[in-house]
Amino acid sequence: MSTSxxxxxxxxxxxxxxxxxxxxxxxREGEAGLGLRxxxxxxxxxxxxxxxxxxxxxxxxxxxxxxxxxRFTAAMEAIPLANPPDLMAAMGKTYVLFALDxxxxxxxxxxxxxxxxxxxxxxxxxxxxxxxCAISAVATPRPAASPRSRPWARVHGxxxxxxDGQIAIRAGEDTExxxxxxxxxxLRLAPAILPV
Amino acid sequence: MSTSxxxxxxxxxxxxxxxxxxxxxxxREGEAGLGLRxxxxxxxxxxxxxxxxxxxxxxxxxxxxxxxxxRFTAAMEAIPLANPPDLMAAMGKTYVLFALDxxxxxxxxxxxxxxxxxxxxxxxxxxxxxxxCAISAVATPRPAASPRSRPWARVHGxxxxxxDGQIAIRAGEDTExxxxxxxxxxLRLAPAILPV
DNA sequence: CAGATATGTGAACATTGATAACATGGAGCG
DNA sequence: CGCTCCATGTTATCAATGTTCACATATCTG
Numbered sequence: 001m002s003t004s005x006x007x008x009x010x011x012x013x014x015x016x017x018x019x020x021x022x023x024x025x026x027x028r029e030g031e032a033g034l035g036l037r038x039x040x041x042x043x044x045x046x047x048x049x050x051x052x053x054x055x056x057x058x059x060x061x062x063x064x065x066x067x068x069x070x071r072f073t074a075a076m077e078a079i080p081l082a083n084p085p086d087l088m089a090a091m092g093k094t095y096v097l098f099a100l101d102x103x104x105x106x107x108x109x110x111x112x113x114x115x116x117x118x119x120x121x122x123x124x125x126x127x128x129x130x131x132x133c134a135i136s137a138v139a140t141p142r143p144a145a146s147p148r149s150r151p152w153a154r155v156h157g158x159x160x161x162x163x164d165g166q167i168a169i170r171a172g173e174d175t176e177x178x179x180x181x182x183x184x185x186x187l188r189l190a191p192a193i194l195p196v
Numbered sequence: 197m198s199t200s201x202x203x204x205x206x207x208x209x210x211x212x213x214x215x216x217x218x219x220x221x222x223x224r225e226g227e228a229g230l231g232l233r234x235x236x237x238x239x240x241x242x243x244x245x246x247x248x249x250x251x252x253x254x255x256x257x258x259x260x261x262x263x264x265x266x267r268f269t270a271a272m273e274a275i276p277l278a279n280p281p282d283l284m285a286a287m288g289k290t291y292v293l294f295a296l297d298x299x300x301x302x303x304x305x306x307x308x309x310x311x312x313x314x315x316x317x318x319x320x321x322x323x324x325x326x327x328x329c330a331i332s333a334v335a336t337p338r339p340a341a342s343p344r345s346r347p348w349a350r351v352h353g354x355x356x357x358x359x360d361g362q363i364a365i366r367a368g369e370d371t372e373x374x375x376x377x378x379x380x381x382x383l384r385l386a387p388a389i390l391p392v
Numbered sequence: 393c394a395g396a397t398a399t400g401t402g403a404a405c406a407t408t409g410a411t412a413a414c415a416t417g418g419a420g421c422g
Numbered sequence: 423c424g425c426t427c428c429a430t431g432t433t434a435t436c437a438a439t440g441t442t443c444a445c446a447t448a449t450c451t452g
Contacts, residue, residue: 036441048402110361112359153357241431242431244412
């Protein structure tokens with residue numbers, strides 16, 4: 001367990017601690033409620049300390065977004081392989097659940113206020129890189145024109161609709177099953193998935 | 197032209213002036229770049245003046261959102277009546293174009309940071325109230341379950357996808373025609389529109 | 393062990409949202 | 423007309439925030 005929690009440095013691995021605390025605050029208070037001083041206070045460190053690890057608030061937010069994309073990718077990679085239709089459904093479900101479980105982070109990941117200097121770290125759209133049949137790009141060319149890109153666009157739209165409350169989930173409902181069904185319905189309307 | 201620009205009050209109709217200036221700043225600088233002091237300065241008034249008209253920054257943002265919904269509704273009402281399929285397509289196109297033309301305002305309208313005390317003023321989903329055959333609610337019950345609500349959910353998702361850059365529009369392209377086509381394609385997949 | 397470098401601290405500064413006390417000008421009434 | 427009252431706007435002020443700078447301390451390298 002001596003992987004990363006230990007203190008290789010002076011006060012501990014601050015950068016990681018900051019990011020973790022920031023993720024919690026972000027999810028609880030929203031992006032506007034994430035202040036650098038609060039953050040420093042939460043980690044038990046001086047107000048100027050974060051500046052040793054991030055160029056400023058904007059850079060901190062960008063690092064958070066990168067973290068988000070990493071976790072997002074990890075969640076995708078964790079999906080067991082399957083034949084394309086099932087895989088697609090599973091990825092869609094994972095996509096939407098990730099958005100719901102990390103609402104503010106997800107919003108941040110696609111926020112226009114990001115300068116995206118670390119663009120390559122923000123890997124989108126999702127892929128299963130181990131699978132040559134994986135679904136590929138959507139954002140780069142003009143995705144609307146590419147039939148095999150539409151499913152992701154649709155799933156993303158679905159996620160945002162849920163986040164925006166345009167598709168409400170009644171309390172006490174089986175969220176996961178409901179999501180799965182919505183995704184399935186949504187994808188059924190999509191054109192067939194083309195192997196790359 | 198003496199409709200509303202004139203000065204019925206002391207310094208002029210400040211509330212309206214503030215809202216108009218705020219809309220411009222919001223579109224140019226984004227929500228984060230909209231400061232009360234900048235705003236006051238832009239209108240040529242003291243920094244404390246806006247507080248006579250809005251309870252604070254949050255209230256100002258909420259008022260902006262309400263304004264957005266009003267303009268949105270107005271845009272919808274301006275659509276000439278037609279038979280349901282054509283009407284639907286026209287409303288979808290208007291919906292998406294509104295989102296693109298007022299990107300930051302649109303984002304604000306659906307932002308989770310709004311307390312929505314003025315909920316009734318935030319009229320969504322869009323309706324053509326003069327038409328009994330109009331399309332009705334989506335958000336209130338559980339829209340995913342209601343077949344006739346899905347088109348709006350889909351159009352909203354489309355708008356957000358465009359805003360988030362997941363569906364890119366190449367520069368110098370006929371935006372309007374492209375949007376119309378995307379909306380048409382998207383709606384064609386939707387279940388038939390049911391008259392209310 | 394010594395110096396260089398990375399990391400954290402404390403004190404500052406400008407700016408912001410917000411509030412309170414004061415000023416002003418028009419509306420309404422005698 | 424003249425007076426008061428109230429909505430509106432101003433100035434002064436405060437606490438909090440992002441940011442920077444000079445300084446301190448721990449870690450690493452030679």
